[in-house]
Amino acid sequence: MSMILPGETLGVLGGGQLGRMFVQAAQKMGYFTAVLDPDPVSPAGAVAHYHIQGTTDDEASLAQLMQRCAAITTEFENVSAAAMTTLGAQRVVAPSAQCVAVAQNRIQEKVMLAQIAKDSGLAQAGPVPYVVIEKMVDITSSPDECFPGLLKTATLGYDGKGQTKVSTRSQASIAFKQAGSVPCVLEQLAPLAAECSVVLARGANGQIVTLPVARNAHVNGILASSEVFEGNLPPALVNTAQDAAKLIANHLQYVGVLCVEFFILQDARGALSEVSELRVNEIAPRPHNSGHWSIEGANLSQFDLQVRTLCGLPLPQPVQHSACVMLNILGDIWFDAQGAQTTPNWANALALPGVSLHLYGKTQARKGRKMGHVTVSAADAHGAVRTAVQVAGMLGLPYTPGLPQPS
16 A cells, blocks of 8 residues: 555544544644544544544545545444445545454454464464354353353443353343343353453554553453553563464454453463463454553554554554553542542642543543543553552552562
8 A cells, every 4th residue: 555644634433532542643743634423522523623523324424534534544343334345445444344343243253263263273362262142042052161151242342341240051041131132152251360462553564563562450341450561471471462463463454553352361370370371352453441551651652553554654663661550540530439529639640750641531521431541651660550559549540550560
């Protein structure tokens, strides 16, 4: 593909925080930007040069986006694949509609991952044991190894939505009915030692660069923190995770920024070690929460990489220059114990060294809603973790440093 140079207009489907940070990265490089989103006060629309207020199934809105833009990306996976196909016939679109469609459907995603693991012999590129549930009899015939497990709807599931923990077939049957008897996957609840993610960028020429592997912690299915520094995970696991993520990206012939989330299984001692096994949890065809640290912590952020892959620009390997901890900010911290609205303690948190606050411009705080994040950067892991613990305490954010502890 020929390069799309600064001065052109780049479009993004969706007006959330990921679109906002993409727009800011593109503008920093000299591009004009356009956002398609129905919300008149969307986070991305508020900072873009052009905000097209419409949906991805509105032909007039899509036509306007096409007329303005030389290339178009998406900030969320539940975008209309048909719309992306339509746009892709006339403009550069990355990632492709086919890649987004796979990530939209857990059944397709797991079938693909299992096939990649089988063909490559790399089990780490595959999922934990699972079965497809399309009718009640599928639960009855499910193998015992899937209990206890997680019943997940095949579509429209993110941040813990569409997921129910089940210990027995009876519980799974009830959860399946409550989900509307829509297609699901029943996934083994594997013994986890930790979780991690690889954010990579793949160009149209097949070149891949990766950000350092993030060690992640979730609360109620939503990412709470990411630690990115030397020693956050055993080196063998880091290398294996990056190899598996590259294998998946190449299989998809992916163009753009891709996140691959991994489960790290307990070893024979019930701990995290060099011999712990990896399994893929899911893929996200876009920048990811666990890569937000790169805005402050690396010379190229995941959003810089998103712009570069979309425009066919060179992809030098990003260099991390600071140890980082990222803390996700949910709307819960705007409310006290009695439920009354309050103001988070921004001033004290910002007085600490290396603290960067990102609020996404959302007009209303709600419990469970992603409102922003804090990145703590420092010269070493110990400094980043120590300050992150202080920030978490001031703002009321959940954060427990991972193991092994930095020295």
